[in-house]
Amino acid sequence: MGAPKHVIVGTAGHIDHGKTALVEALTGVNADRWEEERRRGITIDLGFADLDLDEGLRAGFIDVPGHERFVRNMLAGASGIDVVLFVIAADESIMPQTREHFDICRLLGVQRGVIALTKADLVEPDLVELVRLEAQEFVEGSFLDGAPVVAVSAKTGAGLDELRAALAEAAREVTAKSARSRFRLPVDRSFVIKGFGSVVTGTLVAGAVSLEDEVEVHPLGRRVRVRGLQRHGEKVSRADAGSRTAVNLAGIDASELARGMTLSEPGVFEPSTDLDCELDLLASAPALKHGSPVHFHIGAAELEGKVLLLERSEETGQRVRSLAPGGRAFARVRLKEPALAVSGDRFVIRRFSPVTTIGGGRVLDPQPPRREAYAVRVARLRAFASGDLAMILDNLALTARDRLEAADVVRRTGALEADIRAAAGALLVVREAPLALVHSERLAAAQKKLLDDLAAFHKANPLLAGKPRGAVHSGPFATAPEAFVEYVIASLVKAKKIAEDGELLRLATHSIQMDAEEEKARDAMVNAFVEAGLEVPTLKAFLPTLPVDAKRAQRLLGALLREGLLVRISVDLVFHRDALQGLLAKLAERKALDPRLTVPEFKDLSGVSRKYAIPLLEYLDRARITRRDGDARVIN
Incomplete structure (x- = not known):
């Protein structure tokens, strides 16, 4: 036989209607833990007991206080119940806390329950039947509509077997809470x-x-x-x-x-002072104004905050300033202290004065953005309100600045990473660990942005082979994470829309377009610096000798520098890369003999005059090939 099914049964009802006595009659445990409770004969705080309802079916009872002064304690225990044992005394029928506890159960989303008519031994059978009818009428149209109504006596034991059977049946119908979420x-x-x-x-x-x-x-x-x-x-x-x-x-x-x-679970959740919610105001409550202070009950916590209505009038487009009794609206609860919540958690709000229950609902987004357009906010809240992880992912990924971090989704929903992957649909994985996703529309927009940027670059620089990768990161994608930009680049390379030439990026269709004069000038520049070795002309002297105007000469120079054929070591000096490679080879041979050399020794080694020796040594220092040590250099 498998592990037993565990359910939570919570009592609810008016003070002195016999909730604690009934729990004791069912379980044999007096749930009043405190001496004051037993002395005064009322429940002040939560009490707990256990009962095997049937083979493989175990109930944990939470006995809650019925006095209006202790509703806050009742709320601390009621948030986790699966089945409510709704207690109405046959000798008093429905009373104020009967109504408030019933409202609280509805607001907390309790789905199943059994109604117990206690103290049935104190009244005539006809009165029991009358209270039964009143109870059935009271719960009509609610989650308790059609629930068993069992007359019992904790004193004589009458009806207890029937009540146990009814509780067992309700418990069997409870859907087991999934372990597929974060603890x-x-x-x-x-x-x-x-x-x-x-x-x-x-x-x-x-x-x-x-x-x-x-x-x-x-x-x-x-x-x-x-x-x-x-x-x-x-x-x-x-x-x-x-x-x-x-x-x-x-x-x-x-x-x-x-x-x-x-x-x-550590490192997963983050308490928040702002919770976006779907709020239901009780029909019996007064209208709720925007900014109203409330007691906010979630889980076992009670916090102070205020309700900010997020709806706008369809007629005027202005923010709705109050919520009518019985109304429902999107709202943001702004708390004085942070609360830990995830999407779907239920809550209850109570007025400050008089302290009464006025509404509640469910948390939609516990980590809402501070600022967003109204239409964007409504779309986000509707996605969360659907409870569909795929819809939530689609919305968050579509509105993300670039990528959507799975950790952010977990923080807001409590979902497992495996379930996020399964619900991702058309979202694309841009990073495996930690998991990050991108919406196909966001990717398409980023791809277009890069293609447009490269097209503009090629138009402005037709003689350059491509745009440096670093310039892409620091230019059009300056605020985007590096991993996202690299994913965009890789996706376009894979689609053969752009090409990589070392650290240069270009459109796949781009090639350097030069007329006959430009080709002649380029060849002349390359040949001149190959032949010059390390005794190169200055740019100021050389560029005017080319058969093109100064602007085109500078473009040709820039193209050769970006291609890496020429290397600039100072404002007016460039060398062919082969000449510099030859110098590096000589330095490597010298290092094996003696890594230290003076300026005269460097001149002899390289075969250049001081005019070139000093700029070359300064370049080698910057490149960390050499380092200065007094008047000499040490080869690294």
Whole structure:
């Protein structure tokens, strides 16, 4: 038999409707952990218990407080539940926190649940049936429409078997959370166990974690080691998404840990103060103004922030200044402190005064750009709202300045690199490690840019063989990453649209076009410097002797310099490359005998006068072939 399926069942309902008593009746565990809770008879913070619903089916129960003062604690536990055990007392029916907890479950995207009518032993059967009808009417049209409604008594045990069966059926329908995502665990408890040290607990919302793994604590940015693991109270070597998990951490003091932090795979995620979201405002809430302050609940964290509406009026084109009750809009939540989130995470917002739940929704882009055109923003948010990784990749790659780093996609979506590759579609891999992609349209635009640049260069410099590679990098692609530019070059070379001649780039169709006079002048220049050896004429004296005007003479000189046939060593002196190669060979022979030589010795070695010796030595120093040592040189 395979590993058991683990689901999270969370209670919800008004204070004193019997949530904790019901969990104890089902599991045998009193989830009220604190002495004050037991003394006052109310749940203040989260409680936890486990129950085997069926063979191979285990539930971790999160018991949440029902009092309106402790809704913030309820939210810390509710974000990870798979099935809600929605509790309504038969002797009171629907009450204020019944409604608020129900709204919270809807906003958090809970999909399955069972309704328990508690304290059924305290009222007549007719009243139980009346409350049943009220409950069914209350949840009509929601995720609980058609859910089982079970009358129970924690005191007598009536209905508990039926409730267990209903919970088991709902749990079987829960789709197991995929381990094909990066590990994240929002921390809802932290404490110390004597002899073990710091322990945190939470619902493992994504990925998996194993013993001895290194994990990162956000927002601290600290990397620590997993020393121990428990899943639903049992020691394990690995815990997967969907399970209640306790993590014993080495390398951090318990005083540094708190509810609201998140454990994650190290070096993957980055907390952000700006989260672009799809926001739903409750129909019962007042209109929400642009810039309204809110309490923002995500994972187990509660933060302060403000809501910035991103919509524009279709009539006026102006920013929408308020969201009507029951409305939905794209919004940016700007937080005072950074939160760790990925696309698809659910959240709830509450007013500051009075502190009530007013809305929630899902994070779309947790790393939004600061500035972008409105149409670009809408397209980006719609892509994220689709939940389709291929659409997200296509949008991000199309709007990227050049290439799209897979690490950026992972940071925003939590996707695995393998899934990014599979969803890449028409995107092209420009670098394997770390993975980077480019949109085919962006590549086509960059290719056209390079082709146009080379065409303009050839038109302005018809006598040059091509444009230096470095000039391409520093010119039209000055702000683009080198790897991207090289990919563009390689793609055009492969397509035989451009050619590489050493460090020169040219259009494949380009060839140096010279008339008869220019060809004659070029040959004369090459021959003159070949014959001159190291006793060359100055350019000032030589260029006017050519059978072309000064402008064309300079172009011919530039072409020969770029081809490497001639080498400039000073403003007015150039040498043929063969002459310089001959000099280098002589220097190599001298180095074997004695690497040190004086200026007179260099003159004798090269056969040149001081007029040429000094510029040549200065050139050799710059080229690091020689280095100056007092009045002499040392051959490197």
